[in-house]
Amino acid sequence: MKVEKIDEMIAPNHKGLGLLTTPLDPADIGSLGWNLLREDISLPVAVLYQDKLQHNLRWMQRFIAEYDMKLAPHGKTTMTPRLFEMQLQGGAWGITLATAHQTRIAYVHGVRRVLMANQLVGRQNMAIVSDLLRDRAFDYYCLVDSSENIDHLGTFFHAAGQRLQVLIELGADGGRTGVRDNEQLKSLLATLDRWRGTILLSGVEFFEGVFDDEALIRRLAERAVHVTGELLRQNRFDRRPPILTGAGSSWYDLVAEVFSSTGLGDQVEAVLRPGCYLTHDVGIYRRAQERILAHNPIAQRMHSGLVPAMQVWAYVQSVPEQEKAIVTLGKRDAAFDAGLPSPALHYRPGSAAPVTASAHWNLTRMMDQHAFLHIDAGDDIRVGDMIGFDISHPCLTFDKWRVLPILNAEYQVIDMVQTYF
Amino acid sequence: MKVEKIDEMIAPNHKGLGLLTTPLDPADIGSLGWNLLREDISLPVAVLYQDKLQHNLRWMQRFIAEYDMKLAPHGKTTMTPRLFEMQLQGGAWGITLATAHQTRIAYVHGVRRVLMANQLVGRQNMAIVSDLLRDRAFDYYCLVDSSENIDHLGTFFHAAGQRLQVLIELGADGGRTGVRDNEQLKSLLATLDRWRGTILLSGVEFFEGVFDDEALIRRLAERAVHVTGELLRQNRFDRRPPILTGAGSSWYDLVAEVFSSTGLGDQVEAVLRPGCYLTHDVGIYRRAQERILAHNPIAQRMHSGLVPAMQVWAYVQSVPEQEKAIVTLGKRDAAFDAGLPSPALHYRPGSAAPVTASAHWNLTRMMDQHAFLHIDAGDDIRVGDMIGFDISHPCLTFDKWRVLPILNAEYQVIDMVQTYF
Numbered sequence: 088m089k090v091e092k093i094d095e096m097i098a099p100n101h102k103g104l105g106l107l108t109t110p111l112d113p114a115d116i117g118s119l120g121w122n123l124l125r126e127d128i129s130l131p132v133a134v135l136y137q138d139k140l141q142h143n144l145r146w147m148q149r150f151i152a153e154y155d156m157k158l159a160p161h162g163k164t165t166m167t168p169r170l171f172e173m174q175l176q177g178g179a180w181g182i183t184l185a186t187a188h189q190t191r192i193a194y195v196h197g198v199r200r201v202l203m204a205n206q207l208v209g210r211q212n213m214a215i216v217s218d219l220l221r222d223r224a225f226d227y228y229c230l231v232d233s234s235e236n237i238d239h240l241g242t243f244f245h246a247a248g249q250r251l252q253v254l255i256e257l258g259a260d261g262g263r264t265g266v267r268d269n270e271q272l273k274s275l276l277a278t279l280d281r282w283r284g285t286i287l288l289s290g291v292e293f294f295e296g297v298f299d300d301e302a303l304i305r306r307l308a309e310r311a312v313h314v315t316g317e318l319l320r321q322n323r324f325d326r327r328p329p330i331l332t333g334a335g336s337s338w339y340d341l342v343a344e345v346f347s348s349t350g351l352g353d354q355v356e357a358v359l360r361p362g363c364y365l366t367h368d369v370g371i372y373r374r375a376q377e378r379i380l381a382h383n384p385i386a387q388r389m390h391s392g393l394v395p396a397m398q399v400w401a402y403v404q405s406v407p408e409q410e411k412a413i414v415t416l417g418k419r420d421a422a423f424d425a426g427l428p429s430p431a432l433h434y435r436p437g438s439a440a441p442v443t444a445s446a447h448w449n450l451t452r453m454m455d456q457h458a459f460l461h462i463d464a465g466d467d468i469r470v471g472d473m474i475g476f477d478i479s480h481p482c483l484t485f486d487k488w489r490v491l492p493i494l495n496a497e498y499q500v501i502d503m504v505q506t507y508f
Numbered sequence: 509m510k511v512e513k514i515d516e517m518i519a520p521n522h523k524g525l526g527l528l529t530t531p532l533d534p535a536d537i538g539s540l541g542w543n544l545l546r547e548d549i550s551l552p553v554a555v556l557y558q559d560k561l562q563h564n565l566r567w568m569q570r571f572i573a574e575y576d577m578k579l580a581p582h583g584k585t586t587m588t589p590r591l592f593e594m595q596l597q598g599g600a601w602g603i604t605l606a607t608a609h610q611t612r613i614a615y616v617h618g619v620r621r622v623l624m625a626n627q628l629v630g631r632q633n634m635a636i637v638s639d640l641l642r643d644r645a646f647d648y649y650c651l652v653d654s655s656e657n658i659d660h661l662g663t664f665f666h667a668a669g670q671r672l673q674v675l676i677e678l679g680a681d682g683g684r685t686g687v688r689d690n691e692q693l694k695s696l697l698a699t700l701d702r703w704r705g706t707i708l709l710s711g712v713e714f715f716e717g718v719f720d721d722e723a724l725i726r727r728l729a730e731r732a733v734h735v736t737g738e739l740l741r742q743n744r745f746d747r748r749p750p751i752l753t754g755a756g757s758s759w760y761d762l763v764a765e766v767f768s769s770t771g772l773g774d775q776v777e778a779v780l781r782p783g784c785y786l787t788h789d790v791g792i793y794r795r796a797q798e799r800i801l802a803h804n805p806i807a808q809r810m811h812s813g814l815v816p817a818m819q820v821w822a823y824v825q826s827v828p829e830q831e832k833a834i835v836t837l838g839k840r841d842a843a844f845d846a847g848l849p850s851p852a853l854h855y856r857p858g859s860a861a862p863v864t865a866s867a868h869w870n871l872t873r874m875m876d877q878h879a880f881l882h883i884d885a886g887d888d889i890r891v892g893d894m895i896g897f898d899i900s901h902p903c904l905t906f907d908k909w910r911v912l913p914i915l916n917a918e919y920q921v922i923d924m925v926q927t928y929f
Contacts, residue, residue: 102609126631185877188523206825210547235891264826264834290628404627404683413685456606470656482876
């Protein structure tokens with residue numbers, strides 16, 4: 088498969104745009120002078136705030152650097168190559184992804200190191216990766232947790248005359264993927280032995296985000312450290328240093344602490360993979376961050392924490408009952424699986440600036456294209472008012488948008504990024 | 509805004525494709541010879557089955573025709589202009605949509621009658637519609653349920669020197685949008701009077717799908733009939749015949765029955781708006797259809813009902829525990845808000861044909877990119893197997909895909925359609 092740079096022009100056929108008649112280079116977006124508060128944009132729209140993005144970008148890079156580890160932000164959160172670029176320029180070691188398709192999108196946008204924190208399964212998915220590996224400069228890793236999968240990969244990549252770098256995935260009962268016990272691990276290693284020269288054992292991985300038991304997560308991380316140490320002693324890795332990697336967006340502090348106390352030092356390349364830090368949220372990840380700020384000495388030294396950098400704006404379209412307003416915001420526009428969006432700002436077109444939304448306003452229900460906002464009788468809220476919602480779960484908000492404007496502090500559209508889900 | 513035909517070429521940068529190196533005309537997809545079972549497609553993928561789509565298309569058109577009513581399928585379900593085209597060629601009166609953006613997408617793909625079953629709110633949204641209305645052949649309707657909204661619309665379209673056709677939306681307490689009582693209705697009519705010549709009262713609308721109480725739904729439909737009759741007698745409509753419209757995908761039978769017993773006959777244009785019938789599902793809409801088949805004499809005479817025409821296929825990527833398989837299917841790939849996808853078919857690459865999935869298999873959890881499949885110890889399921897899932901809630905499955913292959917009965921890709929969310 089020949090890989091081509093994807094057309095980056097912004098087509099006029101997306102929601103959340105202003106008046107656009109022909110495809111436009113994102114670099115020219117700023118010159119259009121669109122302003123959210125002047126109603127230059129068709130709502131609903133998901134927006135990113137430039138200052139807050141930059142703050143979060145620097146915060147996480149510094150946090151990881153304090154631990155002397157590498158950051159491979161999970162790109163599946165945003166699937167926005169322009170944000171990958173920002174992360175890499177900010178110091179990220181590589182981009183983590185979840186599928187062959189996502190890997191291809193990253194590659195054609197210039198990413199040259201991908202940790203695919205998932206199994207690579209299926210003929211066409213292997214073909215996608217195989218095609219990218221024709222570029223020797225492309226540094227790619229995927230996970231293995233079964234002999235069957237290793238045999239499939241071995242057969243495919245051997246026939247292609249290529250080598251594939253893999254990490255052993257460790258897991259725990261009640262979890263997702265990953266080798267559960269030492270017997271399975273031994274069997275996996277035996278299978279890897281049979282594919283030496285084709286399937287290159289390059290490290291050890293786990294994903295703790297499926298659990299919420301801190302002790303269990305610590306044990307899983309410690310087991311990964313232990314297994315990595317053992318395999319180092321047995322000289323079983325094809326990569327020096329081998330990669331030791333874990334950590335999604337909720338427990339990166341704990342994983343960093345365990346990794347930093349391994350005593351393995353420079354013998355391993357320790358890679359952490361949070362993804363949601365870039366936009367943060369006011370739901371699941373704010374709660375996670377509160378725990379981190381309460382316990383982690385490095386996070387405490389950094390004073391300010393992550394800030395929510397994404398909002399979804401919508402109109403009040405109806406106030407049909409004294410305690411109910413209907414808003415032009417639906418399940419098509421924002422995540423709803425980890426708490427509904429939370430009204431943060433209230434703006435009446437023509438007024439000076441948004442004000443903080445009433446604390447008692449909250450969404451009680453979302454349908455495909457509508458949300459039900461609980462208000463109190465007599466609240467000053469009118470049809471045509473704009474509400475800015477904070478969100479919970481950025482991953483499932485990003486994937487509802489093909490373009491997202493980036494705003495400055497004056498709500499001016501200074502840039503626009505495209506997603507590739 | 510100049511309106512241009514959107515580029516229909518299929519870009520290689522979508523998930524759920526086979527090997528594609530350059531943008532391709534959908535008309536050429538069939539000639540590639542892709543077959544799902546030969547693993548020519550990168551999974552996960554959402555597919556449509558041609559025969560079943562055609563069956564559903566004909567079924568609903570015939571059902572509505574038996575009642576001598578018009579069908580304006582809700583296009584927000586699929587946002588797939590090629591499917592709009594099929595629906596219109598099949599006899600649909602127009603396409604129902606939910607937003608100005610969706611209306612624009614339909615227009616640029618050739619749809620010339622849109623019932624926007626929603627309020628039109630906000631300067632840029634009005635500008636989108638205003639631009640489309642420069643084409644006098646474009647027949648567009650939106651809903652009003654407040655004087656404030658009518659004033660905004662009146663001001664905007666009067667300044668633009670244009671006329672806007674609106675339907676009064678009726679609602680009920682506990683519901684979504686819509687005028688609740690006669691006093692509000694009187695006030696709305698007074699506001700409409702002030703904008704005569706600019707805002708054209710063209711009919712009466714309601715949406716019953718927000719309720720699940722049959723008696724309440726019947727009362728709402730009867731009220732719509734009553735109000736329409738009153739306004740006809742008062743000669744208040746700017747359109748002859750006025751539109752009388754209701755019905756989503758769950759209660760179209762009940763609404764058809766109420767409308768057909770109005771005695772209004774040709775004095776109104778009765779329009780029903782189901783959307784999910786085209787793909788149907790095995791969840792919320794199958795349950796709705798079971799009620800319809802049990803009660804509606806016309807549906808009973810038609811013998812066969814709607815059939816599920818959409819599936820999402822994914823690989824088994826790991827079988828980490830005796831009673832658990834992990835599948836490459838996530839919240840990014842299928843709706844999960846009205847029941848999780850349901851395993852229907854099981855195919856081992858290289859075998860003759862898919863077999864029915866074990867009845868005791870079921871999804872217990874979904875994450876962004878993974879699903880947890882409950883199996884029994886000893887079940888014949890392996891890494892690399894393909895599972896075809898039926899879905900519940902097509903709207904929130906379509907919006908996770910930018911392209912969807914259409915398969916024939918041999919799982920050959922014979923066409924491909926694009927979504928515009």
